[in-house]
Each structure stands twice: as structure tokens, then as C-alpha cells.
Amino acid sequence: MGRNIRKRRSPLAVRAIAASAALAIGGGGLVWANFYASAHEENSSTGTTKAATAQVATITCPDVGQRLTDVPSRARGEVDGELATLDQQITSAYQRLATTRDAQTRDANFVQNAILGPLKNNRSVIIDRIKLEISRVGGKAPSSLDGLSSCQGTPADQTNAGQDNGGQGGGGSADPAPSASAGDGGQQNGGGQQGGGQQAGNGGQAGNGPVAADFVDITKVRPNVPRKARTRSGGSTGVFTSSCGVNANKKYNTDNIIVAPGVTNGAHHTHDYVGNQSNDAFANNDTFAAARTTCANQGDKSSYYWPVVRIQNGKQDFDQNNDGGGKEGNVGIIQQARQAQIKFVGNPRSKVVAMPKFLRIITGDAKTTTNGLANANAHWSCTGFESKVQLTEQYPICPRGSSVVRTFAFQSCWDGVNTDSANHRTHVAFADARGNCSGGFKAIPQLTMRLVYDLPAPTVQNGQIKNAYAVDGFPEQLHKAATDHDDFVNVFDEGLMNKVVNCINRGQRCK
Template sequence: MGRNTRKRRSPLAVRAIAASAALAIGGGGLVWANFYASAHEENSSPNTTKAATAQVATISCPDVGQKLTNVPGKARGEVDGELATLDAQITAAYQRLATTRDAQARDASFVQNSILGPLKNNRSVIIDRIKLEISRAGGSTPSSLDGLSSCTGTPADQTNAGQNNGGQNNGGTASPAPSPSASASAGGQQGGGQQTGNGGQAGNGPLASDFVDITKVKANVPRKAQTRAGGSTGTFTTSCGVNANKKFNTDNVIVAPGVTNGAHHLHDYVGNQSNDAFANNDTFAAAKTTCANQGDKSTYYWPVVRIQNGTQDFDQNNDGGGKEGNVGQIQQVKQAQIKFVGSAKSQVVAMPKFLRIITGDAKTTTNGLANANAHWSCTGFENKVQLTQQYPICPRGSTVVRTFAFQSCWDGVNIDSANHRTHVAFADAQGNCANGFKAIPQLTMRLVYGFRAPTLQNGQIKNAFAVDGFPEQLHKAATDHDDFINVFDDNLMNKMVNCINKGQRCK
């Protein structure tokens, strides 16, 4: 995974990022633009106001990258470049959407004829290139790629519909079902019906309906799989701090290597201190680490949480920060507990060095909940209530907790896959890995915060908190995700495996 110096094909589109563009990794995503200001500008006529409120606020494009599960290794560099070009095209379309409000108000067909139509044509060219590059490398492309060039526009008042769609699977194997939406089990303070638009300090979420009083949610945590004979009951804990060094960046070296601001939102980092867009395996191996045990140079990173209280932070004028709708005061964790656990059904094998795992999906608003793995709760409630699609409002004396349980089954061969998912999988409800997959130590993380709970008043949320994300994803709770690259040295990894398999508690 060397340094990517490949030039983008559309430098103009790349420059558009600086103008509040929203990039969606992998060529898929909803692209958001706030039109409410134009509806109330000075000198706006009633007719203009009416037209503006009906204008397209998002552009929804199918996620091409998630369909590419069998890209030959020697084609991946070129394919990644083409996916980056798809992202640049969406960026250019978003920029045009945001700068042609008057034309859209005058001409109901403007978006289709001048934005969506050209975008479809441009995407078709790149998708054809992807197919050609895969074919040249001896691979075969899924036929579904042929239908992924078209994008659709959605008015602002419809962008919050359909958030709860999606099945639950991961790479063809079973994964933990997301916690039921609190809106289905809670009796009360939703208030979202009294709020218009996309909400949030930057106009792109969250909404009042994205929060729920956790004391009014029914218990929904399923029982863990029962450990059978031959299972592995030990644990291994690594202590890597809480990002006291304030290492932040908006890169994503797993999904977008070599692309600055590839994540389009800010990450906290613990462990490896050399993680950026241009890091490779050699970089990781030579890096310093915040972990107490220097044999663990793994990188653990997750999107920050911010309080939307009207203030800003250091990145208010930066790409990935305020320019892309990630606003408010960054809240660093008070505790970051990192623990590896065993399998209910079998012994675990060592993770391969430089194994990459992403858990959750930053784009559930686009992709549905198939890969969602967000778990939000409050201290004192974690064993009773876990939320996927809403943020908790915690009672006095309790505070917000995010937890992650990573995929614990590995295909035995690959440290990554073309869509960054199919080389690992979740065990089923009984703890079994699918045929051909091996149980590995399961990474679990628990992030504890200390900020004051938000309040709901007259259907409005005050001091809302939200996870950083693509602005088009509307800061939904379900978009939470976490990333890991294994850089344990061999001796420490073997210690971890032996400890877990022998039922011990080790550090």
C-alpha cells in the first residue's frame, strides 16, 4: 500500500471541495445543500420562496465501491483511482447544485438537465473504465455495475424519509442485528414532527427525532452466545490512552489511501501516531505508539463527537470540519477501553499483521442498515439498552457511551478486500464463523464521554451532540463506525492468543 501519487482526472472538481463540497467515498452517497437561506433572502418574492422550498437538497448516487467484492489485486490501484474520480464528479455536481439556486427556481427541469444528466454520463464513463481495468487483470465485474450510473435528486422535506431501511448481513454471513430504533419502543419525547428541514447547527442534522430519553426505552440487549466446550473465554486488554496528544485528521488510509481528507470528517486516534492518508505498512511498523505496551503499534481511530451549542472548534474553516457541516465543540473521550475477547465456539488464531477492519457504515443514509454496527447507550444502561438509530439522552449522573464489537471471523488469507468488508465477517448468533472463516480475537471498544445531556423543548433539541460524518448523511446515529489496523508484534499477538484460548485475563 504505497504512497499514491496518482493525479486526479478532474482538478476543477477537486478544488470544489474547498467550497463546502461533500465527498462520498466509493462513488456513492447523498450530497447535501442547504436551500433554506435562499428562500428567505432579501428581495425574494413569494413565488421564489415557494420554488426554493421545493428545490433539490440532496443527490443520491449508488455506492459503486460496495459492489466491487472481487477486484484482482493488481487492478485495485487503478480501481481506487477511478472510485476517487467518481467522488470528484459527485463533488462537482454538489458544487453546481449549491451555486445555481436562481436557475433552479426559474426552471423546474434545470437539475435534471444540467446536473443529474451530465453526472450520469460522466459516471458511466468511469464505471466502464472500472470494468475494463478489472477485465484486463483477469477478473469479472458484477453485472449490477451497469445500473449504478444514475443519480436522483430529493427535495429537502424528503431527505429524512426512509432512514430505517436495510437488511442485516455482512459479506454473506450473519452479523449482530442492530438495536431496535428507540422510536418504536419508547413512549415519548420525539418532537421531530415540529422541526422542519434537516436540522442541526449547520443545517445537516441532527433532528430532535434523532434523540430519545433512554429511561423510556425498553430493554433490547440480546443474550450473548453461550460458550461451549472448545470455546475461548479469555481476554486481552491494551491501554492506549484517550488521544491526549490531540492527533486528529480527516484522512482514511483504509478506504482512501493517498487521498487527503478522504474521510471528510475528523478522526480521533490512539495507538499508532503515524496514521495519515499516505501511511503504509512500513510507516506503521516504524511509528511511535501511545499504547502502554510498545508491542502494540496498532491504529485505532473513530469519528469525533461534537456538541452543537452554537460554538465552533479549531477546524471551523477546514475541509472535513466546518466546510463540510461538521461543527460544534469536539468532545474527547474520558475513557477508551480496548479489549480483545474470544469465541464462544472455538479457539482463536492470530490476526495477520496489518489486518484492516472497518466496523459499521459511515453511509447508512445511502446504503441502508445492512452494515450498521453503531451502539449508543449511557453508563448504567449498557447491559439493558443499546441504540443504533438514535442518540441517547442520559439521566443525571449518567453519561454517553459508544461501544463497538468488531468482526471476529477472518477468511484466513487476506488482510483487506476490495470493499474492505468481505475478508472479515461476524459470527452468527450462536458464535459460529462461516465455512472457511477462522475465529480471531474480537476487538471491542468502549468510549465514555462526560458532556451534559441535551434537552428537548417544544420539539427542538438544545445542545445536541452528533458524530462527525459526511454532511449528506445528516449526522444520523446509525452512521457511527470504527477503524482498526493490526500492528501488534508477533510475540505480543501470540501472547494475546494464548491468553484468550487459556481463559486468562491479560494485559
């Protein structure tokens, strides 16, 4: 994979105002504008409140990238560029939506005629380009692409942000627990959406969350962690640990080399990086292989990266005026994990085979507010509760003396051929509840990560959350807990990877 200096077609402004939109990688996104503020301003009349409530708050666009499961490798670079342009178009439409509230009040057809109609036309052009790029190299684009140009506008009181739009699907059988929702005591009035206006000014979020309903006292949640699959004869029980630090050297950027190679600020939120120290938008396999690593075992030059967590108490960090930071709704002080534990574990049903070098895996979905929970794989808990409660759709409020824990368990079945796929998902899969890899996939060492944070406990007062914490993300995703995700590029030396496999298959504990 060579250095990509591709220029984006049809560059559009990416600076969002008001609630700051972000680009939802893959060509789809839920764009959020905080219209509640105008409905509750001082001296606003009853008529003004009604008009503001009726205005469109979101633009929901189909996620084109997730439909592209079979793009020829020679076309992927250009297709990635076109997907980035689709995202730019959504951002431009959001800006138009956020700055034309008066016009929308005067003209009921304004959003359709001035925003949604032009957006559909612009998307149609780019979708046609995607189809052309695929056919140019002998591929065949999905016929369903023709129906993905239209986006929908939704009034603020009818949005489904924070709700389950897609089921738990792909979050399934990942250890330590499948994706789980809060039990008793977990839900509060507001559902994330109704709290939007109330949160304006909270750490600069201006309605982008989190809100009180996004948090739950973990002591009031019923246990929801199922038993682990029992290891059978022929299974693999070993554990290999790689110690790579907690990003004490503060390596941050807002790129995403997996989803948006060659696109600066392709993630539109800030990542922590440990391991490989050369990961940015323009890295390639040669770059990774030659890089330094923070891992204690120098044979592990893998890149491990995840969205930062911030405390949203009104204070700002170094990136308050930067793309991917404050300009795109990611505000507050970045919190460094106290522990970042990286382990590779086995499979209860079979031995594991070596991961191919430069294998790329994304676990979780940064856009669950748009896409639903089908690919959600977020696990939030507290020390002392991890074996009993794991949350997907809410952040835990931990009791005194307990720390917040984020856990990731990556896909552990590989197709045996590809190091990546067009939608960055179909080359790997989760094992089923008993540990079986289906469809001819092979069991590989399962990457698990555990991040521990010492955070002040948030408090809920009068329906508002104080000292909230939240994971970085696209602001249109409202900083929901379910949007948490993690990324991995395997850059183990061949000898060390063989050691990992042997260690796991022999039931040993190694590092």
C-alpha cells in the same frame, strides 16, 4: 504497500458552500442541500415557499465501491483513485445544486438537464475506466456497473434521510448487542428531515443535523439488549486488554488509509487516533511497523481510529476553516473521551486463531443515510444503562450523573487468507447469534472498544435540540447516530499476538 503519490484524475473543486457536501468514499452518496431556509425566509411569499419546497434537495447515487467485491490486487490502487473521482463528481453536482435555486424555480427541467444529465455522463466515463483497470490485469468487472451511472434527484419533502433503507443485516450479532432502535418515546415528529430548516444556524450545521428526532431520553426506551450467546465446551472466554490512551496528544487527521490510500482528506471528517502514531493517507505496512505507539504494551503498534464527537453549541474548533472540518459541515468543539477501553475477547463456540499482521477491519457504515442499515454497527448508550439499552439510530440523552457511551464490537470471523478486500468487508464477517463462523471462516480475537464521554445533556425545546452532540461524518449523511463507525489496522508483534490468542483460549485475563 508502497507510498502512493497518485494524482487524482480530473480534479474538481471540493469546497462546498451552504450545507457543504462531503465525498462519500466508494463512489456513492446522498447529497443534501438545505432548501428549507429559503422557504422560511422573512418576507417570502406563499408562491416562493411552494417553489422552494418543490426543488430538489438530494442527489442519490449508487455506491459503486460496495459492488466491487473482487478487484485484482494489482488494480486496487487505480480503482481507489477512480472511486475518489466519482466522489468528487458528486460534490461538484451538489455545489451546482446548492447555488442554482433561482434557476430551478424558473425551469422545472433545470436539475435534470444541467446537473443530473452531466453527472451521469461524467460517472459513465469513470465507471468505464474502472472496468478497464480491472480487465487490464486479467480481472472481470461486475456487469452491474453499467447501470450505476444514473443518479436521482429527490424533492425535500420526499427524502428518506434517517429511515431504514436496508434492514439490520450486517450489524447482527456483534457483542455487546445487535444494532437496535429506540423503543417507546424514541420518535419525534420531523424524522430528521423536516427539522433541517429549523436547525439552520445551530452550531453552523445549516440543516445538516443533528435534529431533535435524532435524540431520545434513554430512561424512556424499553430494554432491547438480548442475552449473550452461552459459551459452550470448546469455546474461548479469556480477555486481553490493550491500554492505548484517549488521544491526549490530539493526533487528528481527515485521511482514511484503509478506504482511500494515497488520498489526502479521503475521509472528509476528523478521526481520533490511538496506538500507532504514523497513520495518515500515505502510510504503508513498513511505516506502521516502524512507528511509535501510545499503547502501554509496546508490542501493540496497531492503529485504532474513529470519528470524533463534537458539541454543537455555536463554538468552533481549530479546523473550522479546514477540509474535513468546518468546510465540510463538521463543526463544533471536539470532545475527548474520558475513557477508551480496548479489549480482545473470545468466541463462545470455538478457540480463536491469530490475526494476520496488517489485517484491516472497518466496522459500521459511515453512509447509512444513503445505504440503509445493512452494515450499521453503531451502539450508543449511557453508563448505568449499557446492559439494558443500546441505540443505533438515535443519540441518547443521559440522566444526571450518567455519561454517554459509544461501543464497537468488530467482526470476529476471518477468511483465513486476506488482510483486506476490495470493498473492505468481505474478508471478515460477524459470527452468528450462537457464535458460529460460517463459510469456512475462522474465529479471531474480537476487538471491542468502549468510549466514554462526559457531555452536557442536550435539551429539546420547541422541536429544536440545544447543545446537541454528534459524530463527525459526511455532511450529506446528516450526522445521524447510525453512521458511527470504527477502524482498525493490526500491527501486533507476532509474539504478543500469540500471547493474546493463548490468553483468550485459556480463559485468562491479560494485558
